[in-house]
Amino acid sequence: MRWPDIKEGFRNFWIEFKNIKFGLFGLFLLFIFILIVIINPYLVPFPDASSRWRDITYWEDNPVSAPPLWINWFSSVKRASSSIISEYTLTEEKKGNLTLNKMIFEYEFFYDRPPIDIIFHSYVVGSPVIILSMERPDGKIITLTKRVISKITGEDIRISIGNDSRTESYNFGMKYENPEQNRIERELIKPTRILFAEAEEGILVNPSFLKGIYKIMVDIVLPSSNDQVSESSLFISGGVSGWLGTDSAKRDIWSGIAAGVKWALLIGLLTAFTSVSIGVIYGVVSAYLGGWQDSLMQRIFEIFVGVPLLPVLIVMSAIFRPNIWTLIIMMSCFFWVGPVKTVRSMGLQIKEETYIEAAKAFGASSSRIIFKHMIPLLIPYSFASMALYVPSAIVYEASISLLGLGDATIVTWGQILHDALRGGAVINGLWWWVIPPGLFIALMGMTFAFIGFAMDKILHPKLRTR
Amino acid sequence: MYWRYCLKRIIYGLVTFIILIFIFSALFNTTMEKTLRSQIEEEIRAETLKMDTKMTPEEITHFIAERRAFKQHLYHLDKPIWSRIIWRAIDVLSLNFGKATIMKSSAGETDVWAIIAECLPRTILLFTTAIGINIILGLLLGLKKAQKAGGFVDKITSIGTMVVYGMPSWWLGMLVIMFFSYKLRLFPSGSLHSIPPPSGLAYYIDLLYHMALPVLTLVVIGFWGSSYLIRNIVLGILQEDYIMATRTRGIPERKVLYGHAMRTAAPPIVTMALLSLLASVGGNIIFEGIFSWPGLGNLYWISIEQNDVPVLMGNLFITTALYMAGLVILDLVYGFLDPRIKVGGRR
Numbered sequence: 001m002r003w004p005d006i007k008e009g010f011r012n013f014w015i016e017f018k019n020i021k022f023g024l025f026g027l028f029l030l031f032i033f034i035l036i037v038i039i040n041p042y043l044v045p046f047p048d049a050s051s052r053w054r055d056i057t058y059w060e061d062n063p064v065s066a067p068p069l070w071i072n073w074f075s076s077v078k079r080a081s082s083s084i085i086s087e088y089t090l091t092e093e094k095k096g097n098l099t100l101n102k103m104i105f106e107y108e109f110f111y112d113r114p115p116i117d118i119i120f121h122s123y124v125v126g127s128p129v130i131i132l133s134m135e136r137p138d139g140k141i142i143t144l145t146k147r148v149i150s151k152i153t154g155e156d157i158r159i160s161i162g163n164d165s166r167t168e169s170y171n172f173g174m175k176y177e178n179p180e181q182n183r184i185e186r187e188l189i190k191p192t193r194i195l196f197a198e199a200e201e202g203i204l205v206n207p208s209f210l211k212g213i214y215k216i217m218v219d220i221v222l223p224s225s226n227d228q229v230s231e232s233s234l235f236i237s238g239g240v241s242g243w244l245g246t247d248s249a250k251r252d253i254w255s256g257i258a259a260g261v262k263w264a265l266l267i268g269l270l271t272a273f274t275s276v277s278i279g280v281i282y283g284v285v286s287a288y289l290g291g292w293q294d295s296l297m298q299r300i301f302e303i304f305v306g307v308p309l310l311p312v313l314i315v316m317s318a319i320f321r322p323n324i325w326t327l328i329i330m331m332s333c334f335f336w337v338g339p340v341k342t343v344r345s346m347g348l349q350i351k352e353e354t355y356i357e358a359a360k361a362f363g364a365s366s367s368r369i370i371f372k373h374m375i376p377l378l379i380p381y382s383f384a385s386m387a388l389y390v391p392s393a394i395v396y397e398a399s400i401s402l403l404g405l406g407d408a409t410i411v412t413w414g415q416i417l418h419d420a421l422r423g424g425a426v427i428n429g430l431w432w433w434v435i436p437p438g439l440f441i442a443l444m445g446m447t448f449a450f451i452g453f454a455m456d457k458i459l460h461p462k463l464r465t466r
Numbered sequence: 467m468y469w470r471y472c473l474k475r476i477i478y479g480l481v482t483f484i485i486l487i488f489i490f491s492a493l494f495n496t497t498m499e500k501t502l503r504s505q506i507e508e509e510i511r512a513e514t515l516k517m518d519t520k521m522t523p524e525e526i527t528h529f530i531a532e533r534r535a536f537k538q539h540l541y542h543l544d545k546p547i548w549s550r551i552i553w554r555a556i557d558v559l560s561l562n563f564g565k566a567t568i569m570k571s572s573a574g575e576t577d578v579w580a581i582i583a584e585c586l587p588r589t590i591l592l593f594t595t596a597i598g599i600n601i602i603l604g605l606l607l608g609l610k611k612a613q614k615a616g617g618f619v620d621k622i623t624s625i626g627t628m629v630v631y632g633m634p635s636w637w638l639g640m641l642v643i644m645f646f647s648y649k650l651r652l653f654p655s656g657s658l659h660s661i662p663p664p665s666g667l668a669y670y671i672d673l674l675y676h677m678a679l680p681v682l683t684l685v686v687i688g689f690w691g692s693s694y695l696i697r698n699i700v701l702g703i704l705q706e707d708y709i710m711a712t713r714t715r716g717i718p719e720r721k722v723l724y725g726h727a728m729r730t731a732a733p734p735i736v737t738m739a740l741l742s743l744l745a746s747v748g749g750n751i752i753f754e755g756i757f758s759w760p761g762l763g764n765l766y767w768i769s770i771e772q773n774d775v776p777v778l779m780g781n782l783f784i785t786t787a788l789y790m791a792g793l794v795i796l797d798l799v800y801g802f803l804d805p806r807i808k809v810g811g812r813r
Contacts, residue, residue, distance in 0.1 A: 022625060303489075306482045308747060308789040311766065315782045318770050319497045391632030398634055399752045403770055417637065421756075426644045427655075434644060438637030445632010453628055 006376060013380060016458045023454025029447040037262045045242060049255035050262075053411040060158075062250040063116040066241040068432050072111075079239030080115040086233040088218075099227075101220040105234045110211050114196035117162035117237040120218060125154045126227025131219040132159060134195060137212025142172050142195065162191050162237075169194040173204045245432035248423040253416065257436055260413045263324065264444050267397045267412075268390035271328050275335035276386045283340040284374050287347030288366065298344075304337045310399060317405040324407040327400070331393055339385045343378060350374050384459055387452030391445030398441055413437040471801055479794035484559065486786055491555040494779060498554065499543065501567060501775040506537045563780035568772045578780035582765065586784065588658060589754065589761030592677065593746040596684035601739045603689040608696025609723065615701055627694040635687045639756040642683050653679045656758035680757045684750070692742065699734045703727045733803040737796060744792040747785060 017023050041047040052058040062082065069081040085105050093100040107118075120132060132144040144165035149157065169191040176199045184204045196214070197207030220229050244254040286297040316322070316330055350356065351374070359369050400406055401414025402421070416437040420426070425433040510533050514526060521529070538544050542553040557564075563578035571581045611620040647655035654660070659672050703709065704727055712722050751763030758764060762781060769777040 022628065302478070303482050303485055306479075306486055306786070306790050306793060308785050310751060311782050311785045314766055314770070315494070315778055318778060319494060319775075388631075395632060395634050399636070402636065402752060403755075403767065405770070417640070421640070426640050427648060429644060429648055431644060434637075434640050438634060438640070441637065442630070442633035446629050449628040449631035453624075 006379070009380070013458065017454060020454040020457060022450045023457075026447050026450025026454065029443065030451065033261055033265060033444065033447065036258055037265065040258055040262070044252070044255040044258045046252050046255040049252065050259035050411055053251065053256060053259070054408070056249065059246075059250040059252070061117075061119050061121075061235045061237055062246045062252060063237045063239065063241050064246065064250055065248050065428075065430055065433075066116070066239060066246045068243055068245040069238075069240040070243070072240055077113060078111045079113040080109065080111040080236065082115075082238040082241035083236050084233055085236065088232065088234075097224060099222040099225070101218075101222065101229065103218040103220070103232060105216040105218070107214045107216060107234070107236065108212075109196060109209075109214055111239075112209065113239050114192045114209055115236045115238045116190075117160055117192060118216065119161070119235040119237060120159040120216075120232070121235060122157055122232040123154065123230050124149060124152060124157050124228075127151045127223060128227050128229055129221040129223075130157075130159065130229075131221075132161065132165070133217045133219070135215040135217065136195075136199075137210055137214065138199060140172075140199060142168060144168055144195075161195070165191050165195075170204075173197075176200055177202070177204045244436050245430075247416075247419060247425070247430075247433050249419070253433060253436060256411050256416050257413065257440055259411050260416065260437070260440065261444075263410055263412045264394050264397075264441070267324070267328060267331075268394045268444065268448065271331045271335060271393035272386040272389035274328075274332040276339055276382050276389060278332065278336040279339040280343050280375065280378055280382050281370075282336065283343030284347040284370055284378065286340070287344045288351055288370055288374065290351075301337060301340055304334065307334055309334050310396060313396060313400060314403060314405065317400050317403075321405070322407070324410055327397065327407065331396060335389060335393065338389065339382070342381070342385075346378060346381065347374060350377055380455065380459055384452055384455035387448045387455060390448040390452075394441060394444055413441050468801065472798055475794055475797050475801075479790055483787065483790045484555075486790070487558050487783065488551070488555045490779075490782065490786070491551045491558065495547070495551050495554060497775055498779060499550070502541055502564070503543065505565065505567065506534065506541070506543075509537065510534060558779075558783050563783070564776045566777045567774050569768065569774050569777050578776050581777060582762070582780055582784050585761050585765050586788075588759065589747075589751075589763065592680060592754070592759055592761060593684070593743060593750070595677065596681045596688065597739060597743050597746065599681065599685050600688040600692050600742070601735075603685065604692030604696050605735070607689065607693035609700060611693060611697040612700035612704060613723065615697070620697070623690065624694060624697075627690040630687055630690050633687060634752075635684060635750055636753045636756045638687055639680065639683045639753055642679055643756065646679060656756075658760055680753070680759055684746075684753070688742065692738065695738050696731075696735060699731050699738075700727055703730050706730075733800055736803060737800055740792060740796045740799065744789060744796070747789055747792065751785075 036043060046058070048058060066082070072078045072081065085107060088103045088105045091102045093102075120130075122130075127148075127150045130147045130149065132146075133141060134144055135141050144161055145159060145168065147157070147159055147164070166186065166189065170186045170189055173189070173194040178201050189204060193207055194203055196209050197203045198210045200208075202208075216234060218232070222229065242252045242254050244252075244257065246252055282297065282301070286294050286301075289297075312334065313330060317327065320326070322330060356369060356373060359373055364372075397406070397412060398414030398417065401412050402418050404418050404422075406412060406415050406418070414437075417434070420430070420433045420437070423430075423433070425431075510530055513533060514530060517526070517529070535544070542550055545553070561579055563582075565576045566578050566581060569581060570576055571584050573580070573584075575581070607623060611623060614620055643655050646653045654676050657676060659669065659676055663669055664672050700723075704723075709722060709727060712726050713719075717726075747762075751761075751766060754761045754763030755767035762785060765777065765781050768774075769781060
């Protein structure tokens with residue numbers, strides 16, 4: 001088979017494929033998945049999710065188990081959403097050697113529930129003193145916390161109001177609270193629930209929240225001229241966070257899922273490609289050789305057929321602890337049996353064609369006949385079965401990861417589900433942690449099922465209609 | 467003729483199984499021996515603790531060395547590696563899986579075989595029920611689809627097939643548990659029966675109640691695929707000439723479908739049913755862990771979590787045996803239903 005013939009074949013195939021709507025829809029979905037892989041950094045708030053998924057410092061600012069932010073659209077109680085405020089007004093004042101910087105961050109609070117935490121981030125050199133205070137919409141000013149830093153040579157510092165201003169917010173609350181009726185231990189309060197509350201009785205136990213613009217003021221005293229504070233920002237850790245919420249380890253689920261797309265595509269496509277290639281070549285060779293070689297190859301094939309795939313993969317993963325590449329090889333080692341039987345029977349037919357006989361008469365070698373004259377005819381079938389193998393490869397990897405046997409250096413959807421199962425997402429009803437990863441597995445499976453079934457429909461026109 | 471075919475197929479199956487067991491033994495030999503050695507050390511330590519305390523340190527060392535040599539000889543650990551592998555395979559083939567390191571059966575036995583034997587019927591119960599329902603629903607829907615191929619119902623359900631094609635059953639299980647057990651509190655979230663289990667008829671009702679959710683999940687995932695396959699099988703047959711001939715003879719459509727087409731469709735449909743049962747053994751076992759259904763699949767979860775290698779291995783061997791047996795039965799049933807195979811031998 002010559003190259004132009006193959007090209008012609010593909011063109012005819014495409015013309016037929018274009019008429020199958022769900023096939024085109026599958027291609028469209030595949031395109032979207034590939035797009036997600038390519039523009040991943042612009043799509044997700046945490047672009048390093050793939051490499052730092054298990055790094056707790058990378059996620060420490062996020063709220064724990066926060067639902068996605070769009071649930072505010074459907075819920076009557078609006079929760080503050082997570083965001084970063086990096087704009088501020090800066091005033092500088094010099095007093096001898098000392099420099100006094102004052103940053104004012106404005107936070108518009110128009111929700112029914114306050115944020116979980118407010119975190120100040122800055123890159124600091126030297127030994128400045130940082131004082132955080134807050135001006136509320138009712139004009140009250142609360143000094144929140146003070147941090148004295150000694151001699152650091154460039155480091156990101158993190159001041160969490162939720163942790164560091166416990167005493168101050170408690171004292172602020174106690175000014176208005178009736179101590180006889182509503183006593184609450186200092187350890188039990190949540191600072192932001194007091195700071196964002198109406199200054200009235202009940203502030204500690206049953207606050208009603210004060211909407212308006214809150215100014216968070218950061219006073220920085222720089223003792224020498226070499227000291228500097230830069231890249232400051234304020235992270236609002238809200239009650240809702242990100243497009244798909246966060247998990248119990250504060251990780252942004254959408255970032256994880258977007259990072260998983262590329263692994264799913266890799267696992268699915270690579271496994272499908274290698275195993276179908278092996279299977280097709282094996283089947284054709286077996287059919288072409290015939291005789292005792294055929295029988296032997298069929299016996300070997302039958303041994304592989306007798307292997308219960310998932311159990312063997314699970315046991316092998318439990319014992320050998322594979323990384324993603326060895327897992328793909330392991331899967332390919334067992335997946336190749338799938339197309340063999342069909343390919344062999346197709347090969348037996350092709351073998352009897354006259355042009356094969358002609359090629360033999362011309363003295364063509366076996367490998368030339370197999371690769372040049374037989375396998376090209378099986379290419380359409382191979383592609384169709386490849387597409388249908390992709391979902392099972394992804395599901396198998398997810399199943400192995402679900403058991404906690406996956407590659408711990410990457411993030412796949414199965415691993416997110418494993419964490420969800422371990423983190424009690426099912427019991428606590430954290431649906432945003434359980435639904436999306438599985439939905440993406442299902443969507444990816446659907447994509448390739450659409451493409452594969454469309455190809456199948458072209459290859460078996462008999463099944464189309466009566 | 468059929469008996470000769472049967473015998474041949476069974477012998478083939480057995481040979482393949484034995485080869486597979488040898489391969490597994492070779493593959494997992496190191497890990498299993500490691501566990502075995504530590505088990506031996508444990509036993510010896512227990513023995514020395516029970517010993518007479520008046521022994522001198524030399525005597526104790528000597529005793530330990532002697533016991534160790536004896537036990538290692540008992541388990542063939544002093545032999546060369548190939549002979550160890552063969553011994554292991556023979557052990558497995560004689561259902562001698564050794565002792566579990568941590569796990570126990572509900573009767574308190576540590577024998578791996580006892581633990582597995584307890585789980586096996588539960589797995590079979592769950593999956594046969596689900597697949598039975600699956601096939602019935604698939605048959606009803608598949609025939610409808612084949613009759614009006616290309617019609618509205620056919621198109622919609624075919625798209626449904628593709629939608630659930632790559633959906634993991636265990637994920638749907640998680641959702642179903644989250645919704646029906648924890649949100650609505652309609653069904654139990656898992657396990658075989660309530661604690662303490664009720665007796666008499668109430669026990670079976672309780673069992674069905676616990677089975678409802680997993681079976682529902684399996685059916686919802688499975689019947690799309692089976693209806694699609696049945697559609698394709700029946701549709702292929704409906705295009706045969708003899709169906710055309712029966713139609714021209716004026717035989718009513720119902721009779722054509724159920725009397726003529728179904729007779730020919732029976733072998734592949736039975737094959738499909740058995741194959742999906744096999745696929746469950748091979749592919750759906752994760753599912754049991756989600757519902758804490760104490761079958762073979764759940765055993766995989768627990769043995770991996772507790773790192774109990776003998777149980778894991780025993781489980782793998784039993785699963786393989788089941789799978790092989792299924793393949794053999796499949797061929798036998800197919801040969802029985804399809805007369806062409808009986809006569810001509812396998813090929």
